[in-house]
Amino acid sequence: MAKGDECFFCKVIAGEQGCRKLYEDEAVLSILDREQMTSDGGEFIPGRCLVLPKKHVSQLYDLEDEECGKLFVIAKLMAAKINQVFNPDFVTMFFPCQHTSHIHIVLQPSVENDPVDKVFKDMRLITYFKLAPEELLDDMARRIRET
Ligand SMILES: [Zn+2]
Numbered sequence: 001m002a003k004g005d006e007c008f009f010c011k012v013i014a015g016e017q018g019c020r021k022l023y024e025d026e027a028v029l030s031i032l033d034r035e036q037m038t039s040d041g042g043e044f045i046p047g048r049c050l051v052l053p054k055k056h057v058s059q060l061y062d063l064e065d066e067e068c069g070k071l072f073v074i075a076k077l078m079a080a081k082i083n084q085v086f087n088p089d090f091v092t093m094f095f096p097c098q099h100t101s102h103i104h105i106v107l108q109p110s111v112e113n114d115p116v117d118k119v120f121k122d123m124r125l126i127t128y129f130k131l132a133p134e135e136l137l138d139d140m141a142r143r144i145r146e147t
Contacts, residue, residue: 022078037110047088047109062103089111
């Protein structure tokens with residue numbers, strides 16, 4: 001998806017798409033997500049919100065340092081507000097870059113045994129994560145450090 005008319009978040013920022021604004025400044029917007037997570041029993045786990053840069057970029061590394069800093073400062077602020085208002089066990093932060101071309105942080109309040117908690121617990125049980133060989137880890141670390 002390209003910048004412009006096709007980007008949902010650019011429409012939100014431009015005021016062409018309705019939203020429930022929670023915070024706004026010159027560089028960052030935070031909105032309440034219309035889709036709120038539910039527990040197995042169907043009750044809402046309230047407070048899921050999105051924090052996005054007003055600049056249309058598709059990857060975190062496309063932001064300037066200052067823009068990135070502002071984004072995370074506001075994510076911290078909004079996570080603290082969610083924690084204060086809804087008192088979840090924790091507030092998880094996602095960066096779902098694969099679902100949209102306009103990056104955004106998802107702040108998801110979570111409680112023990114809700115779907116988020118189960119995903120992270122299940123991830124430890126399934127085979128997506130394995131202890132990597134020392135040689136492979138050394139090579140990865142070296143390549144990242146030297147870039
Ligand atoms: Zn956009």
